[in-house]
Amino acid sequence: MAKSTFKGIAISGIAGSVPKNKINNLTDHEFCSEDERKKIVELTGAHEYRKAPPEICSSDLCEAAAKELMRGLNVDPKSIEAIIFATMTPDYRIPSTACILQDKLGCPISTVAFDINMGCSGFVVGLYNACALIQGGGLKRILLLAGDTQSKLCHDQDKTVVFLLGDGGSATLVEATGTSEDSIVIELMTDGSRFNSLFVPAGGFRYPSTKITREVKEQADGGLRAEDDIYMDGMEIFKFSSTDVVKSIKNFMELGQLSAEDIDFFIMHQANKFMTDKIARKLKFPLEKVPYSLRVYGNTGSASIPLTIVHNYDAMIPSGKNRCLLSGFGVGLSWGVADIVLNQIYCPPVIEC
Amino acid sequence: METKVKELFSTILEVPANKINDKTTPENIENWDSFKHIVLVSAFEEEFNISVEPEDVVEMYKNYETFKMIIMEKLK
Numbered sequence: 001m002a003k004s005t006f007k008g009i010a011i012s013g014i015a016g017s018v019p020k021n022k023i024n025n026l027t028d029h030e031f032c033s034e035d036e037r038k039k040i041v042e043l044t045g046a047h048e049y050r051k052a053p054p055e056i057c058s059s060d061l062c063e064a065a066a067k068e069l070m071r072g073l074n075v076d077p078k079s080i081e082a083i084i085f086a087t088m089t090p091d092y093r094i095p096s097t098a099c100i101l102q103d104k105l106g107c108p109i110s111t112v113a114f115d116i117n118m119g120c121s122g123f124v125v126g127l128y129n130a131c132a133l134i135q136g137g138g139l140k141r142i143l144l145l146a147g148d149t150q151s152k153l154c155h156d157q158d159k160t161v162v163f164l165l166g167d168g169g170s171a172t173l174v175e176a177t178g179t180s181e182d183s184i185v186i187e188l189m190t191d192g193s194r195f196n197s198l199f200v201p202a203g204g205f206r207y208p209s210t211k212i213t214r215e216v217k218e219q220a221d222g223g224l225r226a227e228d229d230i231y232m233d234g235m236e237i238f239k240f241s242s243t244d245v246v247k248s249i250k251n252f253m254e255l256g257q258l259s260a261e262d263i264d265f266f267i268m269h270q271a272n273k274f275m276t277d278k279i280a281r282k283l284k285f286p287l288e289k290v291p292y293s294l295r296v297y298g299n300t301g302s303a304s305i306p307l308t309i310v311h312n313y314d315a316m317i318p319s320g321k322n323r324c325l326l327s328g329f330g331v332g333l334s335w336g337v338a339d340i341v342l343n344q345i346y347c348p349p350v351i352e353c
Numbered sequence: 354m355e356t357k358v359k360e361l362f363s364t365i366l367e368v369p370a371n372k373i374n375d376k377t378t379p380e381n382i383e384n385w386d387s388f389k390h391i392v393l394v395s396a397f398e399e400e401f402n403i404s405v406e407p408e409d410v411v412e413m414y415k416n417y418e419t420f421k422m423i424i425m426e427k428l429k
Contacts, residue, residue, distance in 0.1 A: 039392055040388070042395075043391055043392065043395055159388070160387070160388065233387075234386075234387030234388060235387040235390065235411070235414050238387065238391075238407075238410065238411060239411040241407075242407030242408055242410065242411060243407070243408055243411065246407065274391055274395065275407065278406070278407040278410070279407060281404070282406065282407055
């Protein structure tokens with residue numbers, strides 16, 4: 001079981017960034033009727049999101065967040081020992097974008113840098129890896145970058161995804177504190193048997209991109225897309241989120257003897273509000289303990305958890321300790337739960353790039 | 354009550370009530386896709402002031418009979 005307790009590790013700060021370009025779900029996407037757009041917005045809770053122009057990649061968003069984070073915390077880039085970049089949208093197929101970010105951020109060549117190809121569970125999986133490098137590898141200071149430009153994976157008339165998938169980046173500083181009271185508990189899970197309920201069918205080495213895979217067709221579910229575009233089986237993902245994810249959070253809380261009262265904030269991946277409200281209620285979290293960034297940023301993939309923290313941090317008792325339960329779930333299928341404490345961390349307002 | 358359930362179901366999906374029966378599934382009726390299913394569940398929650406559990410939302414996507422039974426159970 002991939003459940004670990006990490007001692008003497010804490011998050012010192014989180015910064016978030018988004019592209020300037022706003023897409024309004026009520027007024028854009030004219031391929032859907034006005035009534036349909038209203039209904040989608042009402043149910044998903046995503047009123048708008050940000051869409052990066054072609055020249056802005058996930059790494060650019062994370063770079064801006066990382067620079068602001070290091071500036072605000074007065075951290076010398078030379079002191080960074082590892083860069084972990086969780087993303088589904090790297091700059092290149094080769095190399096890991098984290099290598100490029102090592103140079104752009106001014107980190108030393110002694111830095112270990114690698115990407116984690118994960119989406120909506122990416123922040124939690126990345127945090128697990130950061131903690132493991134500190135606890136197991138003796139590193140002291142790690143930059144965890146999580147970001148995606150998912151709008152580039154969608155066909156712009158695929159109504160199953162285009163109202164939800166937005167772009168965003170984040171940077172989180174994870175540090176060894178040497179204080180045993182600072183603890184982070186994380187559990188990760190994977191079910192690859194359902195990988196094809198949320199994936200991009202073509203464009204990898206299994207099924208390379210060709211003229212045929214780039215052809216846009218009306219699909220059986222009414223979506224308009226090519227095989228090079230992201231596909232989501234909405235009901236299968238709903239089923240996964242509302243059963244497997246809920247069950248694993250329940251088990252995590254039971255084994256850790258945690259109740260909703262013990263947790264200040266339950267921060268979920270920003271999938272869609274109809275579903276996440278139901279998950280929160282099922283787990284007995286009052287909705288005031290469940291912050292959202294979905295309304296303004298949509299579902300930002302691996303950035304959604306850190307971006308939700310940054311977006312809501314002013315309302316999250318910034319002067320005190322916040323015990324937060326994080327739940328990331330999505331492509332893989334991969335999911336994870338983390339029990340963390342945010343203790344007066346540096347959390348600047350979301351940056352626009 | 355069963356008639357009311359069918360009426361609302363038919364209105365939301367914009368499918369005549371006489372074309373809906375217990376064997377109706379998302380595969381054999383136009384419009385009943387995963388998004389419309391969420392619209393359906395949400396409309397029933399609002400209309401009858403009920404709250405459908407997430408696992409029931411999934412079950413209700415099997416066929417009209419299951420959909421109706423879960424709603425009727427909630428209304429007891």
